[in-house]
Amino acid sequence: MSRHSGQATKILFVDDDPGLRTVVPIALAKDGHEVDTAGNGMEALSKFDAGKYDLVIQDVRMPGIDGLELLARLKEADPETPVVIMTAFSTWDVAVAAMRLGGFDYLKKPFDNDDLRNMARRAIEFRTAAEDKEGDGGAVRFIGSSPAVKEILDLVRRVAPTDSTVVIEGESGTGKELVAGLLHAQSPRRSGPFIAVNCGGFSETLLESELFGHIRGSFTGAVADKRGLMELANGGTFFLDEVGETSLSTQVRLLRALETRTFVPVGGEKPLKTDARFVTATNRDLREMMEAGSFRHDLYYRLNVIPIRIPPLRERRDDIPLLAGHFLATYSQRFHKDLKGFDSRAMEALMRHSWPGNVRELQNVVQRAVSLAEVDSVGVEHIAPFWKMEAESLASAPEAGSGAVRAIPELPDAGFDLEKTLQDIESELVREALEKTGFNLTKAAELLGISFRSIRYKVKKLGLEY
Ligand SMILES: Nc1ncnc2c1ncn2[C@@H]1O[C@H](COP(=O)(O)OP(=O)(O)OP(=O)(O)O)[C@@H](O)[C@H]1O
Ligand SMILES: [Mg+2]
Missing domain, CATH: 3.40.50.2300 (Response regulator)
Structure with a gap:
C-alpha cells in the first residue's frame, strides 16, 4: 500500500x-x-x-x-x-x-x-x-473519545504545525509525553530530532550541563567539553519534562534561550544558536508555583502560549473501555493470546476504579490481566487482586523499576500480624518475578531461588493465578 x-x-x-x-x-x-x-x-x-x-x-x-x-x-x-x-x-x-x-x-x-x-x-x-x-512498530496514537480527548486532539492538530511553545499539564500517567510526541510527529520538524529531558532527574549543575552543555573544567567532574541537549535538538522539538522542578537560576537561562534562540554552555562565553521548538510538561501547578515565587512569571508566560491540560482518567471514564480495549489488543497480540474482551464484571470494575496512576496504571493492569487470563475473556479475578499493591507501589514509586528503596514496615506500638506482612512481601516479590519473566514459572522460580514445585504452590496460595 x-x-x-x-x-x-x-x-x-x-x-x-x-x-x-x-x-x-x-x-x-x-x-x-x-x-x-x-x-x-x-x-x-x-x-x-x-x-x-x-x-x-x-x-x-x-x-x-x-x-x-x-x-x-x-x-x-x-x-x-x-x-x-x-x-x-x-x-x-x-x-x-x-x-x-x-x-x-x-x-x-x-x-x-x-x-x-x-x-x-x-x-x-x-x-x-x-x-x-x-x-517502526506503529504510529503514536492517543486513544480516547471523550469530549476532553477530542478537544486535546483538535488542539494538537492545530498547534502542531506552528512553533508556539506548549505546556502540557496533567497528573502522572495521563499521557503528557505521548502528547509531546504527537506534537512533534505532526509538525514540520518531524524529520528532525525529538529530544526529551526530565528536569526532575538532575541536580541544578548537572541539569544545566545537560541542557546547555559545558566547557571542560567549568565544574568538578567536567573533564571534557560536552554538547548540550539544546544543541542536539536543533531543527527538532525539545521536550522539557517536569519543568516545574527547575531552579530559579536555570529558569533564567531557559528564558534567555527561548527569547534569543541562543544559549551559552556552562563555563563558556560564546553563545550558540539553536532552532528548536519547545514543548514542556508538568504535573505541578505552575501558576501556583509562580504565585509562591518558585517559578518565574516571565518564563511562565513565555512557555504557556498554548496550554494543553490532560484531565485525570477518573474525570473521563468514557475513555476507559476504549483504552482498555486498545491495551487488550496490544498485549493479546504480544503474548499470543486470543482474548475476546472483558466480561461485564471486569469492565464494571475497570469503570469504577479511581485510577490514581491514570492511563499508565490501566495499561499495567490490562497487561497483567492478559498474561494471567487462560480463558477467552478477561474476568474480574484477573484484575482485582493487583489493585491494592498497585495503588501502594504507585504512591511510593511512580516510575516502575526505578530501583526505589523498599521500606521494611515499621513495627507499630500496637503490634501487627507478622504472618500477614511476610505474606504480603512474599506475594509482591513473586508477582514481580512473574512479571519480569513474562509469567514463566520456571524462570521465575530460578529468579527467586526456589523450586518449580514451590513456586507453583506459592502462586496458588497467594492467589496470583486463576
Ligand atoms: N490516550 C492514550 N492512548 C494510548 N496510550 C496512552 C494514552 N495516555 C497514556 N498512554 C500510555 O500510558 C503511559 C503513560 O503515558 P506518558 O508517559 O505519556 O504519561 P506522563 O503524563 O508523561 O506521565 P509522568 O507524569 O508519570 O511522566 C504510556 O505508555 C503511554 O503510551
Ligand atoms: Mg512523562
Missing part, C-alpha cells in the same frame, strides 16, 4: 463546481500530483478505494450526499487516507465536525494556489511520516 518516493502521488478532488474541477488539477500538477476528479459524493465513492489515493480534497456543500457524510464514509472505507475538506461557509462548526470525523484539515474557500499546494504537501508528508512510523 505504501508508495515509493519518485512515484506520482494521487489525489482525488471532489467538488460540484466544474470550474474548480478544471483549475485545481492544473495547480496540483505543478507539484507532480496526479489528480482524479468527482462532481459529487456518489461519484467520489465509486472512484475511491483503500490505498488508491494519497489524499482526498472534498467540498462540504454538494448536492446528493452531504460533505460530512462523504467524509465519514471515506474514513470508514479507509481511515488512513487523509481527507481535507473545503468550506465556503467557513463556519467553525463544520470544520470542527469534519476534524472530529477524522478529517486531516480544512481549507477555507476562496483559497489561492499556494494555500492549496501547501495543504496538499502537508497532508501527504503527514501520511508518509505515519507510514514510516508504522514500519
Whole structure:
C-alpha cells in the first residue's frame, strides 16, 4: 500500500463546481500530483478505494450526499487516507465536525494556489511520516473519545504545525509525553530530532550541563567539553519534562534561550544558536508555583502560549473501555493470546476504579490481566487482586523499576500480624518475578531461588493465578 518516493502521488478532488474541477488539477500538477476528479459524493465513492489515493480534497456543500457524510464514509472505507475538506461557509462548526470525523484539515474557500499546494504537501508528508512510523512498530496514537480527548486532539492538530511553545499539564500517567510526541510527529520538524529531558532527574549543575552543555573544567567532574541537549535538538522539538522542578537560576537561562534562540554552555562565553521548538510538561501547578515565587512569571508566560491540560482518567471514564480495549489488543497480540474482551464484571470494575496512576496504571493492569487470563475473556479475578499493591507501589514509586528503596514496615506500638506482612512481601516479590519473566514459572522460580514445585504452590496460595 505504501508508495515509493519518485512515484506520482494521487489525489482525488471532489467538488460540484466544474470550474474548480478544471483549475485545481492544473495547480496540483505543478507539484507532480496526479489528480482524479468527482462532481459529487456518489461519484467520489465509486472512484475511491483503500490505498488508491494519497489524499482526498472534498467540498462540504454538494448536492446528493452531504460533505460530512462523504467524509465519514471515506474514513470508514479507509481511515488512513487523509481527507481535507473545503468550506465556503467557513463556519467553525463544520470544520470542527469534519476534524472530529477524522478529517486531516480544512481549507477555507476562496483559497489561492499556494494555500492549496501547501495543504496538499502537508497532508501527504503527514501520511508518509505515519507510514514510516508504522514500519517502526506503529504510529503514536492517543486513544480516547471523550469530549476532553477530542478537544486535546483538535488542539494538537492545530498547534502542531506552528512553533508556539506548549505546556502540557496533567497528573502522572495521563499521557503528557505521548502528547509531546504527537506534537512533534505532526509538525514540520518531524524529520528532525525529538529530544526529551526530565528536569526532575538532575541536580541544578548537572541539569544545566545537560541542557546547555559545558566547557571542560567549568565544574568538578567536567573533564571534557560536552554538547548540550539544546544543541542536539536543533531543527527538532525539545521536550522539557517536569519543568516545574527547575531552579530559579536555570529558569533564567531557559528564558534567555527561548527569547534569543541562543544559549551559552556552562563555563563558556560564546553563545550558540539553536532552532528548536519547545514543548514542556508538568504535573505541578505552575501558576501556583509562580504565585509562591518558585517559578518565574516571565518564563511562565513565555512557555504557556498554548496550554494543553490532560484531565485525570477518573474525570473521563468514557475513555476507559476504549483504552482498555486498545491495551487488550496490544498485549493479546504480544503474548499470543486470543482474548475476546472483558466480561461485564471486569469492565464494571475497570469503570469504577479511581485510577490514581491514570492511563499508565490501566495499561499495567490490562497487561497483567492478559498474561494471567487462560480463558477467552478477561474476568474480574484477573484484575482485582493487583489493585491494592498497585495503588501502594504507585504512591511510593511512580516510575516502575526505578530501583526505589523498599521500606521494611515499621513495627507499630500496637503490634501487627507478622504472618500477614511476610505474606504480603512474599506475594509482591513473586508477582514481580512473574512479571519480569513474562509469567514463566520456571524462570521465575530460578529468579527467586526456589523450586518449580514451590513456586507453583506459592502462586496458588497467594492467589496470583486463576
Ligand atoms: N490516550 C492514550 N492512548 C494510548 N496510550 C496512552 C494514552 N495516555 C497514556 N498512554 C500510555 O500510558 C503511559 C503513560 O503515558 P506518558 O508517559 O505519556 O504519561 P506522563 O503524563 O508523561 O506521565 P509522568 O507524569 O508519570 O511522566 C504510556 O505508555 C503511554 O503510551
Ligand atoms: Mg512523562
